[in-house]
Amino acid sequence: MSGRRVAVLGGGVIGLATAYELERAGLEVTVLERGELGRGCSEGNAGWVTPAISLPVASPGLRTTGLLWALRRDSPLYVRPTALLGLAPWLLQFWRCCTPRAFEQAARALQTLARDAAERFGRWTDELDGIEWRRDGLLMAFRTQSGLDDEIALLERIGYGGVRRLGPRDLQAVEPVLSADRYVGGLHVEPEGHVEPLSVTRALASACRSHGVAIREDWRVDSLRVEGRAVGGARRVAAVRGATVNDGAAVEIEVDDVVIATGAESALLAGACGSRIRFRPARATASQWRSPRP
Secondary structure, three states: OOOOEEEEEOOOHHHHHHHHHHHHOOOEEEEEOOOOOOOOHHHHOOOEEOHHHOOOOOOOOHHHHHHHHOOOOOOOOOOOHHHHHHHHHHHHHHHHOOOHHHHHHHHHHHHHHHOOHHHHHHHHHHHOOOOOEEOOOEEEEEOOHHHHHHHHHHHHHOOOOOEEEEOHHHHHHHOOOOOOOOOOEEEEEOOOEEEOHHHHHHHHHHHHHHOOOEEEOOEEEEEEEEEEEEEOOEEEEEEEEEEEOOOOOEEEEEOOEEEEOOHHHHHHHHHHOOOOOOOOOOOOOOOOOOOOOO
8 A cells, every 4th residue: 555545535336446446556545425335326327338429418419409408398408497597607618619629529538538448347347246247339220321421420530440330221130120111220339338337336346345445335525624725726635524424423534635426516526625627417406506615
C-alpha cells in the first residue's frame, strides 16, 4: 500500500470498479454507499456494454425537435412548466451543443472512454467469480436506407471498427422477427456485449472486500471538508463528513483524494469543492439542486 487514502463515494458499478482498480494500484480505499451496494441505477439498467451507441444526447436534430418535445407531455424530453425557469441555463447550454461539430467532438470523447469496455468486462470475467457476461455483438435494424447509411458513416467518422453490414435477408436470418419486407438491412456490431448488472457489482464488491477495501453501506455523505487555496477553481478535499443511516452517528473520514460516483448527485458534491459539472438529474427539484456547503 502507498498509504494514500482514497474515499469512493457511491457503491454502484462505477464506484466499485474504481475502488477495485485503485486497490490494485496500491492505494488505501474506502467505499461509502448510502444504501445497499449496487441497488440503485446499477441494478436497474439493461446491462448493454455497447460503445458503438455511446453517443451524446445533444444531437443536431434536437435543435428544433427538442424545443417542441420539451413542451409535449408525451415526449421523452418533456419539462414541467414549473421547472423551466430553473432549467433555462442548462437547456440553453444543451441547445448550443446540438450542432454537428459539438456532437462529433463529444462522440469521439465518449468513444475514448468506452472503447475498451468490452475487453475490461472480459478480463473481469476471468479474474472474478460470478459475472454473467456474453459478447455476441449488437444488432441494429433499419427501415430506411438513409438511416442505415447515416449510421455507417457516423461509425466510420468516429473510427469504430468491427461493424458488419447486413442485407434484408441476412438480417432476417440472424433475427427472424425482423422481416425482409419491413427492414432494408442492418448492422451487426461484433465487439459489443451484454452483462447481468447485479452480478458485476456483487463480484466487484466481493473482490474489493477480499483485498482489504473498506466498504460502508447505509452511510450518508453530508458534506466535504475542503482546505487550501483553489487550484483551477477546485479545492482539495481533506475529509468526508457523514453519518450512518441507522443511528445517525456523525463521522468524519480524512482522505487524500475523493472519487465522486454518486450518479445524479455527483454535480452537487463536486460543486461543494469548487468543481463545476454541467450535469442535471432528470428528476431534480429546486431543493435537491442546492449545493451542499463545504
